[in-house]
Amino acid sequence: MNHRISDYFEKDKELSFYKDEKFIGNGVFFRESVGEAVFMHQIPLELLSEGISIRCLMQRGGKEIRFHGKLKSFSIQKITLFMIGEPIINNERNYLRIEDKLEIFSQKIEFSELEIYQEKIFQQVSAPDIEYLIPRNDPYYRIFKTITEQLNKVQEMMIYLVNQTEKSESSHFEQKKANISASGIRFPNSVEYSKGDLIYIRIKLSFFDEIQIIGEVIDSKQSEYNDSFETAIEYRWIDFQAKERLIYYIFQRERIIRTVSKQN
Secondary structure, three states: OOHHHHHHEEEEEEEEEEEEEEEEEEEEEEEEEEEEEEEEOOOOOHHHOOOEEEEEEEEEEEEEEEEEEEEEEEEEEEEEEEEEEEEEEEEOOOOOOOEEEEEEEEEEEEEHHHOOOOOHHHHOOOOOOHHOOOOOOOOOOOEEEEEEOOOHHHHHHHHHHHHHOOOOOOOOEEEEEEEHHHHHHHHEEOOOOOOOOOEEEEOOOOOOOOOEEEEEEEEEEOOOOOOOOEEEEEEEOOOOOHHHHHHHHHHHHHHHHHHHHHHO
16 A cells, blocks of 8 residues: 555654664655655754665654655755655564575666656656645545645555666566565675665565565665675565465465475
């Protein structure tokens, strides 16, 4: 299910910002626009640079709510983040995890692509003040309002990137031994990624079933056994149906692994 950022962040309620799991300052939610959120902040400017990953944390109704974003711009008073993925509430993403050999394709998403996407959206779809152009009693008002609200969802950005990356001729799969769950994946990779990098991933669950994921690197280090890099990625965007298929796949594979283990 897709959500607006304002569904979770209360305006003028204090929240905390983290960089590399370290607290860097407090702030309050200010407003949201196309795939972005603007916050008033009290972060030392020397800790900020465009493109870094920032985690936003807020307590609401006895629950801890976390969002992740990439820093687009900042000033003394405000920061603007590209918001990545769905919220994590009370660390509720605790899923069964298995090790399996999977056909995987992965590619880093450059931060500049996010800005290019935003420009393309405004070129292709005009989202003006619809109340100025269309009266509320017009039968088409609700339709256009829904369309403009959709543009405010970061998932639209992710879908665009997925479609663009799919067209790449360099998309080739490699079989890798992966540790995978419905919230993240770890696999060896010939390319070294940096913590905070956004990664586009395609995984073949079967000959007929392939899922697409946008994730963020949370750890990448040299393997002790070869020249590859052990890369741990936490999902930031995954289609609901793809996630359901992945959960089903993991449970089925785990059942097979247990059966084989008992037989041995």
